[in-house]
Structure formats: structure tokens, C-alpha cells
Amino acid sequence: MQISLKPLTPEFNYLLDTHTPVNANRMLPDWWKKMKRFHDPMMPEEAGNIKNCPAVRDILTQGIVVPAWTWIKFNQTKNGLVVTSGHDGQIEGWEVTGHHTQNQIENTSVTELLIGGAIKLNCPWLIKTEENIQTMFFDPFYNEKDRPFRLLPGVVRTDVYHNINFPMEIYPRLDIGDMLIIEEGTPLITLLPVAVDKVKLNLEEQTSRDDWHIEGNRLLSYRSERYDQVVKNHDDMI
Secondary structure (H helix, E strand, C coil), X not given: CCEEEEECCHHHHHHHHCCCCEEHHHCCCHHHHHCCCCCCCCCCCCCCCHXXXXXXXXXXXCCEEEECCCCEEEEEECCEEEEEECCCCCCCCCCCEEEECHHHHCCCCCXXXXXXXXXXXXXXXXXXXXXXXXXXXXXXXXXXXXXXXEECCEEECCCCCCCCCEEEEECCCCCCCCEEEECCCCEEEEEEEEECCCCCCCCCCCCCCCXXXXXXXXXXXXXXXXXXXXXXXXXXXX
């Protein structure tokens, strides 16, 4: 599946040369790149460290990551939240952030601002997918420890609608005098194409201890390469 992006207006074409969205496998967190796989040969049934887990590897490497296209500074003053960025004044009539009012997030788990409501990042990219393919948006998992902000997850029919902005929360909430800076190039959000088809749930009674279990599956908990081989064998047959 393909996700196509292009600048919102011609004035943003310079973004094609700086901090462009990339495949997730090109924006892996430093801790992942530095970590070596580990297995204790005396305990072969143990899973080893997180580098051995195919589920973590695949969520880190699938989809497209949109990095921060500029630096953004949030400064909480007694008169309200002041937002400045490297884009200020560059594009007439365009602001790097917007605002969701308090009534839009009332009774949700979103961390509200001191003045109420939440922040919206205005995205300078248009996002388009093929017919019947939508885009799931989510905060990059495992990317930074104690990340003080989060972009809220969602799903958009990007085969139909392409101008998407990103609601976000800052936590803990900024108090007067507090400041948060998002550096340009910081991984902001992951885009993952998914089928529009509705998911149907099918529940089945278990008929035997080994139902749905094959030898390959029993090995998955501690050898990701065997998981990869099981998947490859399956894909080769279809």
C-alpha cells in the first residue's frame, strides 16, 4: 500500500528538502539501534530482551513517520499559552498550531491546557491513499522515554479527505512559567495505511489444546528469526 504526501501549498515546497516524512525503518530510536540481541543459552525458553521481539520490531519499522517540520516552543504565561516556531511569519495566514476548545475534549482522558482545551498541530502536508485505504495515525511507540507530549491517535479516510491536522496534549500540564520545546526533526506521528473494510469479530470454542498451534508458533516467544521464517513460508505459499 502507498501513502502519498505533498506540501499543503507551493510555499511549503521547501519542506521537500528538509525533515521530510520517511519510512519508519529510517527513523528508529537510538536505543534500538544501539541495543544488541540477547539470549541466555542456559535458558533457551526465555524471550531475551526487547530486541528479540518481532512485535516491537514491526511496530517500529512499519508505516511512515512525520517528523517535526520546524522547532515549536510552548510557553505557559499568566495570560495564556504562547506558541512560537521557526515558521513564524514565513507563510502569510498560516499558524503552526490551532486550538481545540474545552467543550471539544470535555469528559475525555486528554490532558487539558491551563486555559482549557487542547492543542492542534496544523500539518503542512496533504496526505492521500489509494481507494478504500485509510490512514491510522498514532504517536510513535517506544521512541523517547518520558516524552512530555503525545499526538492523539485517529483514523482518517485519506482516500477521500487529505488535509489532516494533529490534536496533541502536553503532560504533565504546563503551569505558569513552564516551557516545552519540540526540536525540528523530532518524530511526531506515525502513518499506517489500513483497509477501509469493517472488521468482523468471530469467536470460536476451543476444541483441542493444539488447535491453531503449529510447531513454528510454539517457537515464536523466543526466536524472532523463526517467526520471520514462518511468515515467509506462509507468504511464499500464497
